[in-house]
Amino acid sequence: MTIDVEDYFQVSAMEDCVQRDQWDSMESRVQQSTDRMLALLERCDVQGTFYILGWVAERFPQLVQRIANAGHEIASHGYWHRLVYTQTPEQFAKDLQDSCSAIESACGVRPTAYRAPSFSITEKSLWALDVLVEQGFTDDSSVFPITGHDRYGIPNAKKEIHNLETKSGCLQEFPPSVGKAMGCPVPVGGGYFRLLPSNVTCKAIQAIERRQHPAMFYIHPWEVDPGQPKVNGLSRKAAFRHYVGLKNTEDKLQRLMQRVKFGTMSQAIACHRQSEAENSEQEMNQTA
């Protein structure tokens, strides 16, 4: 269970309508929507990984403390929510450092897991993996193994947890999961979770688990906030993607958490590594 903590106006689809220097003057909803998400997770007894935007952590340190105090895993979503492939490696490194400093001064935890804004580590920005390792990150969830999306995706990327070798060392990649709806590959989470019946997501997760792999689900606090102010100037497609199904998401998510067992990204990786080790031990015993 992963939650990208950002305000409703910070999403990539609104980049052209809301400039970053306007962020401070916008009505902020990130505290109330994240608190709503925290309450929902508590009701369902689920702990997740929170990828927090540095900009949010700097302005609302107590929110970061509430997330950490509830036992969730603290991770980074960058500082300015800039798409990785629009930055230079130096700008990306600075954005990472600023996010980690803001998060660490808020709650005392320096993140070692990262998710890029809009999963923007693609073939154009694979250099970012080196920068992550150089900056002390050990885990990443930014490479979407999917094709045909306008903002993200590496079509032939591995779908399961795997190690990525970089110039500077190794990074564990836990890619966001891909399910199927009417024969087409669809991301497991976010707008697709809001758009499609929850059964589609549930079945996708169960199918991945049957292949003995943990699935990766993602959501944002603004997706459980149907009362958020409407932002003008979005294209029809962008407005549909952002606003579809907001009213029912909280209920849908609660039902999903009652049907599927969720945990943090670290817990899922540890669990997976353990079962891999057990399987190879079994194989060794069989051959012996």
Ligand SMILES: [Zn+2]
């Ligand atoms: Zn984001």
